Amino acid sequence: MSTSAETVSRKFNIDTVENAAKTPDTELPWAELGLKQNEFDEVVKVLGRRPTGAELAMYSVMWSEHCSYKSSKNHLRQFGEKVTDEMKKDMLVGIGENAGVTNLGDGWAVTFKIESHNSPSFVEPYQGAATGIGGIVRDIISMGARPVAVMDPLRFGAIDHPDTARVMHGAVAGIGGYGNSLGLPNIGGEMVFDSVYQGNPLVNALAVGVMRHEDIRLANASGKGNKVVLFGARTGGDGIGGASVLASESFDDTKPSKRPAVQVGDPFAEKVLIECCLELFKGSLVEGIQDLGAAGISCATSELASNGDGGMEVELTSVLLRDPTLTPGEILMSESQERMMAVVTPENIAAFEAVMDKWAVEYSWLGEVTDTGRLIITWEGEVIVDVDPRTVAHDGPVYDRPYARPEWQDAVQADSFTGSVQDAGRPSAPAELAAAVTELIASPNMCSKDWITNQYDRYVGGNTALAFPDDAGVVRVDEETGLGVALATDANGRYTYLDPYHGAQLALAEAYRNVATSGAVPMAVSDCLNFGSPEDPDVMWQLAEAIRGLSDACMELGIPVTGGNVSLYNQTGTTPIHPSPVVAVLGKLDDVARRTPSGWREDGQAIYLLGTTAAELDGSEWSNMRGHLGGLPPKVDLAAERALGEILINASRDGMVDSAHDLSEGGLAAALVESSLRYGVGARIALQDVMDRDGVDLFTALFSETQGRAVVGVPRSEEVRFTDMCTARGFAHTRIGVVDADSGKLEINGVDTLALDALREAHEATLPKYFG
């Protein structure tokens, strides 16, 4: 066969390496593929010649913002640097693999990760959100784990904007349609409405999986002569250019629809893939494994090869196709879902194939591991890619993007809610306060999420011990001992807008508090950093500050970041979203039977408020309801968070509390209502002692969002022991009331009586009103 570019047995031109060397001046569409001039020049320099079309496809997707973290890498390093030996003690696999792995004890390990699928979920909400779940679940499988639960933090535009229903219906149905079909309980998440997310909704997805230590798998291709296999769904034309085009550019009305760039999911294929991978792991039939996500085969081959000890040779015509007209470049870039790549020793080929046949999963052998240090991809025997895989997977461009504190930041921080126009007529009379509480818990961000969570299966697996609306989701890992994990995700875009450094820390503090509230010991962090364009120095400053704040806080709380994801370019035109670092914290429970739910149940139990209350309404839900955003977010006190966490964990372990609920958005008012509505059990509350001690009025006591607080229900028999513990630890605690099981009311001194039925109706009516 001739090597000229025109000679092919297919209908398109094959640009071989040999051809590329002979035709240095051929024009290549690098700009259309998202590469900048300096990046293309770098590719030419690395190769010593112009890239072939296939090589260009690989570099363009792997060097995109989404895959290479080129704008954030310099800052993300802090997560690896600000780590003590103590923090590393339980980390079995750290940042850089598909997901981090943490030691749970008793031979168990847990892996979890949170990722974004924001842009696809705006273009095509159902498939975007569905494949977001699919992608994160495959990351978990790739580590050798059985996925055991998912969570989904969601941020949409204004609740009453006509387009919000489109995105909301699609995203929720997509998460449900895909997640429910995998047999994974959905145990929590978040829901925020804010017009800043109108054109850039945030659809993040978290998955957690468990495994025995010996089952941990890594993505590397080692052992010369071992075979490389691609299995799962066939490769089609969906998602081509998705990674580079969708995730790295903001939307522009003038360009044609990017719908075809969104992948289409098949949850059944994924479910079968999960079971078939677990069977492969059980039989120790794979040496290395990598899921195919963004950048598809480009990513899988280059990462497997560069993490291994040699090279790899792959024949691309062996890839099973859904669409036979795909070009080599398209096959390399395709983001078709439900695919995995593995490395198998020749001795295990028959056993591997038997597992594939049992689950009726298609597979094709693509090539083998070599010792050349090169990734070589051929097309009908002709070399179309010949690269050092590290240059594709790891040596992409890194930018030190300029950043500076925005000029407007001072003015925003000076604009406190207290005394503002929006603060006029602050409620104070009993009837006004009752109306305020009701308005708060019916507001878009504080209302019941049942409309969403009732579309998700929280029961499957039979190990769910807590799920939304409790503070954290709790899943049992070991049925013999009750060992389990707790997970919470949190972010507050408004706090982070007011102060990115502390806002990011507040997100971590809240997730940490939520996990501790359930009784679990916080162990590890995964973060999904959703920001605007890094090319805007204001946004870049927000990102840099958030990472600095988060990494400092992780160090202070003693829990390491084990993985995560950065999503940039979340902006419409020049208007970015609020900086939204979504932080997931994972904790451990020795026995999930001891976990603490958020609602009270037993009549006569004492209700305590832990922590002190300051006048902190800036950035609060109350100020948001009044249309104000300015001032400084609540103060961060990580030492207090740690002390509170220890009290909650000890109280849970020793049976000193029957319920615990953290105070965050909506303050004490929200916590009291939620604790009452959880099991439909009322309470009588008096806040005079809190007001006297902390020097705040009743409105502030109810609506301030001071951090480091929780309400707990304490059995009478445990009251002395519990208060002694708080006293010994020097932590503020005040008895604010008593559980009144049969009253059907929440009575707060100085506030008109709130009937639980009316509260529930207000709480639950909001989402159905807007979304049917």
Added chain:
Amino acid sequence: MTELPLIGEAVAVAANPRLAGARIGVVTFPGTLDDRDAVRAVSLAGATPVALWHADTTLSDVDAVVIPGGFSYGDYLRAGAIARFAPLMSKIIEAANSDAKLPVLGICNGFQILTESHLLPGSMIKNDHLKFMCRDQVLRVENNSTAWTGDYAAGQEITVPLKNQDGQYIADEKTLDALEAEGRVVFRYVGFNPNGSRRDIAGISNAAGNVVGLMPHPEHAVEPGFGPASLDGIGSSDTDGLGFFTSVLNKIVGGAK
């Protein structure tokens, strides 16, 4: 035969040696989701769970069969429509209709498979509100003389989780009248009909009472701490569903409780 489960071994030690001899099969199709839960329920009831694979051609001498929930083969055609043709299903149909009257319980997708197999009449279509729904559901046990309901009192109300997309039970009026007349409506939704099912029907049986199908999930209400009362504060117990599995056990080992 597949091995279940791969991680998080279900407690397979039978509490009562008299019951442990009873072998209850749990079928797994590609796309089945609640098989591990059904295995756990069988164990907690005291029997020995036996994993059955859709491609098996023998029932492995089981004394009863549970067809659990999920999306068999993806259910992209019509729920249960393909599963009905699995090799194992022909064995189940044969055994259920034989003189031995093998007890068969179909839960959710299992119920859909049983109607597709014509072991039970009627069919399931998409919920009337067109959404997937997961909630705790109160059911009334209308008939406690089937193989799977003997441990309940007639008229007893129980709370078990319900979760489905295609759970609206339909049949023609004649069939519905016959089911009512013959006492074959085994469970009815109480208080709220979650999917638009005709006459609030949640579950039915065949004429002999050995084959029962229902949309709600008793296998998710078998263990303290992990059922509706703990998770949602609905109902008074986490274990209202355990009676399905103890009922069939008592039937298998000879009736006396």
